[in-house]
Amino acid sequence: MTGSSVTAVTDCDETLLSIGAAAARAGVTERALRYYQELGLLNPSGRTKGGMRRYSEADLQRVARIRELQTLLGLNLDEIAVVLGNEDRTLQIRAAYFDEATDPTERKRLLLESLALATDLRGTVEAKRAALDDFLTDLDARIERITTALAEKFN
Amino acid sequence: MTGSSVTAVTDCDETLLSIGAAAARAGVTERALRYYQELGLLNPSGRTKGGMRRYSEADLQRVARIRELQTLLGLNLDEIAVVLGNEDRTLQIRAAYFDEATDPTERKRLLLESLALATDLRGTVEAKRAALDDFLTDLDARIERITTALAEKFN
């Protein structure tokens, strides 16, 4: 995202955060960050020479994404790995797409692939929203009945 | 719900299901049903003289509700206990409301109480739906971009 090379092994751009700061800003614990890394969900953008993890803003975004997928969609970390993998793949595709060397046929295939990934996820989310909407409809009906009763009898 | 007394201790109305049948119909395990009972979420409507659990259709509905609250809203069983408690309370209120002996002032109070309970839950659900909607909007934007690219270049 920044112009830097892929996963800097050298010391940091100064803008990178230690695990403590990153955890605080992301609203999770250090343990969680290490755990996500252990599962291959999130590799810190850098390490110091001494071996300490350094997190970028993009890394924080990724943490936020993980939490969102957890709490909003109720996915477990393995499923989240798949979704994030898809999103990473989409970025790769984007890169290849804008590469001059990619021929039109391949470009089309890449677009279709990322479309498939996004559409698939959309299905999951839409199903969930539909169920939630039903839930809300029932709830609103109940609230409406009570409100009407109140209005009729005690206005 | 049926005309029977509260939580029949005697033998069953014949329409009640054994734990095995109930579990199969509800799509959960017997262990889960016993666990829900242990947590006070679901007391089987009856027991045989020998002490075996008997589940009614209403019990099955309750299981479905529990699962819904779990998967849809991501509540844990303790939180579900609260929600179900509120719903039970609403039923009590309903009963008292239609009781001749309840005076108007009390009736109003009862209505207001159940309104508060329902409205509170609605808040939780609505927040979740809003978050999901945002999620969907982002996703749709991404899909739209890809689709447009496809249409422009490869129509």
Add this chain to the structure above:
DNA sequence: CAAAACTCTGCCGTTGACGTAAAGGTTGGG
């Protein structure tokens, strides 16, 4: 009425997502 099938109450095991503590290495201010 007996065998087969089902269920009962413990009670210990498992899985996911971390928590927490130990024993040491790294970093930055004075």
Add this chain to the structure above:
DNA sequence: CCCAACCTTTACGTCAACGGCAGAGTTTTG
């Protein structure tokens, strides 16, 4: 240079939501 604060890996602990088994009792079926 030194020390306090922060970080490292390693490894065992925890909590929710059940899974699964043993040993005994119950219900059903032939």
